Amino acid sequence: MSRLWSRNEAVLRFVLLLAAIVVLPLLVRPVVASEIWIFAIAAMALNLIFGYTGMLSFGQATFFGLAAYTAGLMMIHWQAPLLAVLAAGTLVGALAAAVLGYVCIQRVGTYFIMLTFGFNQMFFFIAYKWTSVTGGDDGLPGIPRPPLALGPASIRLDSSLRYYVFVAAVFLLAFYAMKRIVDSPLGVIFQSIRENPGRAAAVGYDVKRYKWIAFTIAGGFTGSAGVLYSMMFGIVPLESMSWIISGDIVFMVLIGGIGNLYGPLLGAAAFKWLSEAISVVWERWPLILGVALVLVVLFLRGGLVEAFTRLRDAVGGPRARREPGERVAVGVTAERETGW
Amino acid sequence: MNVSLFAGAILNGLVTGMLYALMGVGLSLILGLLNIPNFAHGVLYALGAYVMFSGAKAFGFLGGVLAAVAAIAVVGAAIEYLGVRRLSRVHPDYTLLLTFGLSLILTETIILVWGPVGITFQPPALLAGGVDLGVTVYPKYRLAVMLFTAALVLACYLFVTRTRYGAIIRAGIEDKDTAAALGINIRLVFTLTFAAGAGLAGLGGALMVPVRGLLSTMGLDILPFAFVVVVLGGLGSLPGAILAGLLVGVVQSLMTVIWAPGADASVFALMTLGIIARPQGLLGQR
Numbered sequence: 212m213s214r215l216w217s218r219n220e221a222v223l224r225f226v227l228l229l230a231a232i233v234v235l236p237l238l239v240r241p242v243v244a245s246e247i248w249i250f251a252i253a254a255m256a257l258n259l260i261f262g263y264t265g266m267l268s269f270g271q272a273t274f275f276g277l278a279a280y281t282a283g284l285m286m287i288h289w290q291a292p293l294l295a296v297l298a299a300g301t302l303v304g305a306l307a308a309a310v311l312g313y314v315c316i317q318r319v320g321t322y323f324i325m326l327t328f329g330f331n332q333m334f335f336f337i338a339y340k341w342t343s344v345t346g347g348d349d350g351l352p353g354i355p356r357p358p359l360a361l362g363p364a365s366i367r368l369d370s371s372l373r374y375y376v377f378v379a380a381v382f383l384l385a386f387y388a389m390k391r392i393v394d395s396p397l398g399v400i401f402q403s404i405r406e407n408p409g410r411a412a413a414v415g416y417d418v419k420r421y422k423w424i425a426f427t428i429a430g431g432f433t434g435s436a437g438v439l440y441s442m443m444f445g446i447v448p449l450e451s452m453s454w455i456i457s458g459d460i461v462f463m464v465l466i467g468g469i470g471n472l473y474g475p476l477l478g479a480a481a482f483k484w485l486s487e488a489i490s491v492v493w494e495r496w497p498l499i500l501g502v503a504l505v506l507v508v509l510f511l512r513g514g515l516v517e518a519f520t521r522l523r524d525a526v527g528g529p530r531a532r533r534e535p536g537e538r539v540a541v542g543v544t545a546e547r548e549t550g551w
Numbered sequence: 552m553n554v555s556l557f558a559g560a561i562l563n564g565l566v567t568g569m570l571y572a573l574m575g576v577g578l579s580l581i582l583g584l585l586n587i588p589n590f591a592h593g594v595l596y597a598l599g600a601y602v603m604f605s606g607a608k609a610f611g612f613l614g615g616v617l618a619a620v621a622a623i624a625v626v627g628a629a630i631e632y633l634g635v636r637r638l639s640r641v642h643p644d645y646t647l648l649l650t651f652g653l654s655l656i657l658t659e660t661i662i663l664v665w666g667p668v669g670i671t672f673q674p675p676a677l678l679a680g681g682v683d684l685g686v687t688v689y690p691k692y693r694l695a696v697m698l699f700t701a702a703l704v705l706a707c708y709l710f711v712t713r714t715r716y717g718a719i720i721r722a723g724i725e726d727k728d729t730a731a732a733l734g735i736n737i738r739l740v741f742t743l744t745f746a747a748g749a750g751l752a753g754l755g756g757a758l759m760v761p762v763r764g765l766l767s768t769m770g771l772d773i774l775p776f777a778f779v780v781v782v783l784g785g786l787g788s789l790p791g792a793i794l795a796g797l798l799v800g801v802v803q804s805l806m807t808v809i810w811a812p813g814a815d816a817s818v819f820a821l822m823t824l825g826i827i828a829r830p831q832g833l834l835g836q837r
Contacts, residue, residue: 267644314823318830321588321786324647325778326826332775333819340812454775458651465648495663501655508649509637 224473228386231480232379239484241371242443247483248382249439254463254475255389256432261461262469263393264425265405266316270327271460273311273334274304274430276452278437280338280345283354283447293357293368297381297438304434305427312426316419319408328454335452351447368442378439385432390472392428401425405470462500466507468516477516558686560808561801566693566762568800569700573755574773575780575792576707577748583724583787584744585635586643590650592752593774594657599623599753600760600769601665604672607760612675619757620750627749631742654770662767674761696758707751708789720744724787776803779822785835794833 235244253275260266278300285291285299315326338345345351359366359377368374392398400421403411412418441447450456459482467478485503489496511518574596581589599619607615630653638646673679674692681688711717722730723740731737756769763769780799784791799818806814825833 261644267647314827318826320643321582321586322782322826322830324588325782326823329775329779329782329819329822333816333823336815336819340816454771461648461651495659497655498659498663501652501659504652504655505634505649508645508652509634512641512645 228473228476232383235480236372236375239487241375243483243487245371245375245378245439245443247480248378249436249443250460250463250483251476251479252382252385252436252439253433253460254467254479255385255472256429256436257460257464258469258472258475259389259392259401259432260422260425260429261464262471262474263398263405264401264422265408266319266422266426267324267461268315268327268426268429269324269454269457269461270311270329270331271429271433272452272454272456273327273331274308274433275437275440275456275460276334276338276447277307278304278434279441279447279451280351282438282441283351284344286354286357286442287351290355290357293359296357297435300438300441301431301435304437305431308430308433309423309427312423312430316422316426328457331452331454331457335449335454338452339449345447345449348449350449352445354441354445354447356442356445374443378443381435381439385435386472386476389432393472397421397424462504466503468513471516474516555687556808557805558684559689560804562687562689562693562697564801564804565797566697566800567804568797569697569704570755570759570796571776571780571800572704572793572796573700573751574777575784575796576704576789577751578777578781579784579787579789579792580711580720580744581748582781584720584727585631585646585741587635587646587650588778588781589748590647590774591630591653591657592650592748592777593772594654594661594770595623595627595749595752596756596773596777597661597767597770598626598657599756600765601661601756602753603757603760604665604670604765607672616754616757620754623753623756624746624750626753628742628746630749631745635745636738636741654774658767658770661770665765665767667767669767670765672760672764692761696762700755700758703751703754704793708793711789776818779818783822783825783833785832788832788834791832791834798833 232248235247238244239247253271257268257271260268281303282296282300285296291299311327311330315323315330318326339347341347342349356368356374359368366373368377393401400411400416403416404418404421408418411421437451440451463478463482464475465478466481467476468474486496486500489499493499513520574592578589578592581587581592599622602622603615603619605615606618609615610618630650634649634653635646638649674690678692678695681690682694709717711720719730719735719740722733722735723737723744727737730740766772776799780792780795783799784793784795799821802821803814803818806817829835
């Protein structure tokens, strides 16, 4: 009975997600709607390493930006087709994450965070100073948005609504892939590393190797998000590689609730929608962002998902059930003194 | 090879390096004792600079510097007492995010109060002008800052390693629970250490105003370098932070002369090499 219920609930959530994809461009500008799903992919990727595997990366913009620049340069200089660019960007993200991640995962905790952050800064300064290739502070402009070639058919993506449909399709693919990963035995190993790296090692898992795998997979996802971002405004801004974007992605995951599949999506949507809504009214919106972050950290560590769960428990609904590989209200379970 | 140019670059590197050491010492103490990478450390530096700028108008240069140190130390104590302390029982990642949020808030506050446009500031009349050092003529103010911060960093080191209060801090870094069980008010030590670390960052910011001027993003710009210094030196190691601070400052400054586009990136390359060769940092134990 309870299995059936939890299965129904999973289906219901997915239907709600599809409904959100359809309704979103009616509620906000299609450009903002596209941005939401693009950052949802990046947030999902961070969730895999932070929420599921327990490593807080403060440098995801490295892979986002590298893929965005790769995609931009390929399209400007080679007029590369859309899917090739998407594949290349994903690959670049994964490769960069494999190389940098190999160094980062040698250390845990604070060192790990600072290493991811340090690499992020290194690539930021390279992009900033290497103006002949990246355009430096002015960004890399003039990126075309090639049509989607599927066999003989060629679909133009020139309007922002058409592009939204493409972004949403890529997002759904990424979401499906991520769900398969976290539900797989590999996903369970990731979670066992988050819960207790020492014990995971004791039962025979090569902890460093699995951390490396998680980091690399996340880099690939983040890379594909970067490619989608580069085509959206036809420019890769220098900021796409900055640590502010890394922080934004961390914030999205946190505000949504870490360690379950839907939290980062909610977080990305809330973050992008709020920043759009507030930045129109007030230029200093990062101030409000900071206040929100402080309040969430101090009072609502499980994020929006925990808020929903608490609300549902308060009105006497069915108790939140956990799907396999899913933690509801992680903030509560994380309420203990853990090592890094 | 222009000797004067290189001598100037090395001296500039030492000035920046002493500043990095000052930031690194505070960051390292906070990290060692409270186990958090303080993402607000950069913005505390910036806030110190701006408070000094306003304070100097009212009380003169020295008054401005003192006001900055006092104000930033109080802000630091408040951050620890009202925020960090409440998160002592949850995963340290949350504390990091708290300091990141505070960093955003304070950066925006600076823009709201002082505006987004950069400001320049002249050194006090007593230290204006340059000194002929034989190889190069160097600004008096920078030399004074270099010597003062060197003395201060040394004093911090001696305080932590040679005094009773320093022993308490080291005991806290080693084992908080045992230190608390031995009757040390570890909570108070946390608050005071955070305040001291913040005060050092504020002092660094205040002293650099006549050298670097004021810019609303100056805190975000220096933070990564402060992190590099701590990682390279070894978490919780003061001599490591001092050595790494000087190393990073000089390398960055020399690279500016040799190959300017790579100056900033070279610092992070240095950190990466350091981490691979000595994961525990140059002088770190752990």
